[in-house]
Amino acid sequence: MNWFHPHLVARRAGVARLVIWAGLGLVLVAFFRAQVLSAGRYQLASEQNRLRAVPIPAPRGLIVDRNGEVLAENEPGYAVALIAATEDSLVALLTRIQPMLGLDPASFPDIRARYRRRPSEPVVVQHDVPFEAVSALEERRVLVPGLVIQTTPKRRYSFGSLAAHALGYVSEITEEELASGTVAGARPGTLVGRDGIERTYDDRLRGRDGVRFVEVDALGRTVRDQDVAPGLPPAPGATIRTSIDIALQRFVAETFPAGRRGAVVVLDPRTGELLTLFSAPAYDPNAFIGGIDPDVWQELRRSTEHPLINRTIQAAYPPASPWKLVVAAIALERGAVRLHDHMPSPCRGGLQYYSRYFRCWSVEGHGDVDLFDAIRFSCDVYFYQLGLRLGLETLLQEAGALGMHQAVGIDLPNERTSFFPPSTEYYNRRYGPRGWTPAVTLNLAIGQGENVQTPLNMAYFYALLASSTGRVPPPHLVDVPSGVPVRELRLTEALRADLRMALLAVVESGTAVASRVADLHIAGKTGTAQNPQGADHGWFVAFAPAEAPEVVVAAIVEFAEHGSSVAPMVTRIIARHLRGVEASDWGVPRLLVPDDSAPGSVPIIPGNPTGAGTRTR
């Protein structure tokens, strides 16, 4: 039998064709699975292969003042980033661009660590690269495959240190913050607000980063960086409009005695808006851009002048004489006194209480004065007796109700809580149940003793006094803070008007007479906070016009000796604000008023404990 018989061969050919078509069919099925059923997955993988996302930082929102003047803006800046396939090639690239950028080799381990965390993303090598270096790099792009130049907006504070404490500053997000995920949508290099409005309104200012794509080859070298794939444009941060009047702020800064420390708060009593928040000395927030120089930072931190502290809200001073209005308001509201009531003892330069003699600031005494004149001349003896009439318990309770031992709740971070004893329990704890006498009431009644207030808290109280309703929203720079109690002075409008007239008399004919401004009815109160560490601090809290106040100014100048030396500055600020720029040019008025601070009480029998003395912090 022929073993190549056509019949047999035909059968084998059939088997062979079957095997061939089945084999090719199986292969086709495999391709069908990959190209039709899983096409989406592989297309995604292919895109991920070739595309690298480069973030486009969102420009941070502007901060403008109440008139639209730009306080914080953005400048174009450049950052140099690298895409590398492996850490080895990253190091090779780094050593290549090191001389061009003048990189510090000490930063290499840090860059490598960041690369290891996100190997597929461009790793930023240097921020804030000057334009010349960027163009030099662009020319040598061939030598540096994987080079990505990112434009990163830089923060700039147009007015430098002028409104530094209100604005705050920004710095780059730290690795810890990135790891903890506290900042939404953050990536390395994101700017985060560190203080002031920048911090409080960080979420609104930050915006949303966009993304663009570059095409890379298998070795991670950038092949194309234009029109590769549709990216996502960044959404710029919102513009924050503050209530600050930068022109007024500048005037305040110029008016404030040069070289002195202190704070000035300018507040609209009708809305609670802050027109000026001035603290001296200040710092330049621009120094924080692109990472602050460690030396500069140490200097700012260590300086005995504490320039980083915002004295309007982070420093508290004994309120001294301006506090008398708090006591007067409480007494009037309680019905303990009326405006023209006299006290049992006329002022003869002091008051004897138990074994101590409490002096008035005026050695010769004010005689028999009513409340109106006691405010006008800042008579300590009158207020000693008024305090005693109210009683310690009532004073503590009512002052607490007015918020005098609270923070204002301003929309800025790290506000300090003002201190006023919450109850007599405080004295028991501090001095022991028998360690103190009701004599502390006398000190508290004239703004001395265990009482320190931030300038803003004092401004808030005077705003309540100045307001036509007795209710003022918490002082703020941008938004009325939510969840913060709105303070209220439960005093009839007539009584508040009486107090305003008494304060008007202070400036018109009282302790601050020298700072009068013609045809401007300014009401205010001077004060001298005794300072055991040195010269006294001078207070002046004022508002104007006295009949229908539009502005409240609280100012403190450290070591100014007397409040009356502060008063002219404040009246000039008020005049500048109410009358405009041209009215502000008067020169400095002479200071003629005497010191209105009560000297410490003297023991009648020497050796007797003094009770609670004046404390300043």
Next chain:
Amino acid sequence: MLARERAEGMVVLATSAALLAMGIAVLYSAGQTDVPTAAGHLWERQLTFLGVGAVLAFLVSRMSLRLLEWLTPAAYVLGLVLLLLTLIVGTGAGTAAGARSWLAIGGTRIGQPSELVKLAVVLMLARHLAGRRGPPTTLWQLVPAGLIVGVAFVLVGLQPDLGSALVFISVLFAMLFWAGVSPWLLLFLASPLLSLLFAFSTLSWGIWIAVLTAVLFWQRPYVLEGLTVWLTNVGMGIMALTLWNRLAPYQQNRVLSFLNPEVDPRATGWHIIQSKVAIGSGGLLGKGFTQGTQKRLAFLPEQATDFIYSVVGEEFGFLGVFLSLLLFGLLLGTMVNIARRSRDPFSSLVIFGIVGVFFTHVVENIAMTVGMMPITGIPLPFFSYGGSFLLTCCIALGIVLRVAQDAGRAGYGD
């Protein structure tokens, strides 16, 4: 009848021409990258090879099969000598940098003899089998055939070029099958290799030995042969581990990453993953001629040689894959028909041997790109860049065309 034979010749000519045209186009595209690669101008050189190949094919197609049969032993011996020379003075290059598969004189690489030897082995085996009175019926009778292939297998395997070596095995089985060797005998012949494969787990190997024992008792070959088969299988199972350890690390890695490409996506699995991504992302219609991003950005490895079919998949999509596989199927099917129609056993066996070579290359290469087969560096006929293999293919086509012609002239028919 004459028309039909001529038609078959025309189909072979047309399909291979179409595949060659497509191959050159894809090779051109493989050189179009955004990143400079070695594949830049290979298509021009491939065109030169093709010109030489076409001349060779024409010459071979003018050559009598009897002359070819007469020349066969000389060609076979020459092939073996070249392989020996390669082992002694060979160099590695290109995709087979680690293997001594290139014959070079004075630093100039001339070619890869292993490709031409495939054809020589087909001819020699056909000559041997055609010279027999009937198909081999015992293992003993298979020994000469086994030797003809085995020597070439060992010499190529020593380079080491396992992929090409395995082609010899598949050709051996294809031609024995075509010669009418009983399937059981083929199974016994293949059993040691199967035993090696099943040895990855004791259970599967145990089942395999049990089944083999049962088949041996049922088929009742000579006792000595049965015993030999059985003992070889047991021996293979025991040696499997040692053999595995003797594989070069890159060969082990190829098998491992075939089983699980994600084991080491950067190194060993890279080829398979990137090739699958290229093919899969091609989708139904592909990314367009020269537009494949995987290829353009050099993610695709060896895009001009071993993985050229990934470019087909990426740029022409499933449609292109379907068309090219259809062309390959038509070509191979027609060649089977030519082999069937040829009444002279030598011609018939030669054609079927060529079918075996092509089929193995096509299926292994294409299936490898989509992760169905482990990676072996064997080229895809008509597509992969490579002079030796293209010339081999052209000569083979020349023989096929000649046999198709002869069948028509002889006036044979069924």
